[in-house]
Amino acid sequence: MKNPLLLFLLLAVTLPASAQDTSAAGIFKARVINAQTDQPLESVHVINLNQVVGTITDRQGEFAIRAAVNDTLYFSYLGFKSQKIRVTNDMFKFEDTDIALTELAYALEEVIVQPYQLTGYLEIDVKNLPINTAYQYSISGLPVSYESGSKSPSAVTKVLGAIMNPADLLRNLFGRHPRQMRKLRQIKEDDRIRDLLASKFDRETLTELLQLQKVDIEDILTNCNYSSSFIRTANDLQILDALSSCYEEYKVLNRQK
Template structure:
């Protein structure tokens, strides 16, 4: 009996704490702006209270939050942004959030000077088949060998180095991140079946990219960019899809 009363007391206490936390949150108004193009299709998410909304055609939004909450802004056109709310934000009539447009920067291209090559006339196979023998005057001294040891044509240091390196990698394989230069959205598109995104998650073609950008703002997304974690990735996408649907439905 005492155990049941204790459990009930703990449950009531937790409920009061949650209710008090929600009660202290206030409805904050804001507007997302950009000086160049109209702002639309931006998702605003409160990471603390697990709440979200989408901006309207004028870039305005309303969301419940409290001081020190983090708001995350996700969009296809604009760079993602995080802001931490302060008391000053709640005193203002609305919060102004400037977003920067994505810019496609071209990678640096280095053009090397073209070298003039003089082709060898006739068949070159004869040259390949020729065998050359060193003589005392033309052969450099092999300083890696002791004076009382000799070996025909010296040591192949390149082959020795490759052999040692191969053995070291085999015995001590290092962790390599093959996807460090790939975004989470691009990784999912190339590794997850389209039918899972469209049929299982119920995402329209125009929603898929925005949904994946929304997922990128969760730090956990980068840890799942590994083919060995396929099931964890699908589970993550399913859970994030519930949040995304709840936000975009408003």
């Protein structure tokens, strides 16, 4: 060997770099516990917000998820405060990482329950139940229908105007958040995330995934002519599907311009 010192220096530089690359990305493993009792938590939803993949913890509170250094993991569990953590190099090196979730403290107030006055006759009882009075309009050539507040010629005009007007808020919002909106398709392909969203009504997880404010989500759906009752009562998965439909229509119309 003509220059052993040079070979030693090359090895000293290459080996640490290779080790760092190995630990920087891969499968991240950890355990989720109750911060108060240190007991493992089963069925906690874990979502990688950067790579848009999800999983749940097992009986020992353990989980494994695809992640890279600096990815953000989002933890959600009923009755516990949701939490976000940033994945670090040390977390990959040491596989005994514990993620502690804190229980929520609810102050319950007196609730007066007023049941429906049911008679036992289906024909009568159905009329006493609240219904969604927002009408839907189907437009030839478009795969989805649109909601509007009332059944009138002006309502149809409102629907058409919101779809065809290139300067409306829908176009502005989608154009302002193109990267977040592209996540819609990724989210819909992950069954774990879809299952979590189907059980949620607070928009918290959805806003974290899309990095949008709740008010932006409401503005998008309003300008897609979804009724206020739908926006208020739909679960997060239904809101996701509605946003996806709006976005697909936006892309079609944007290409036509």
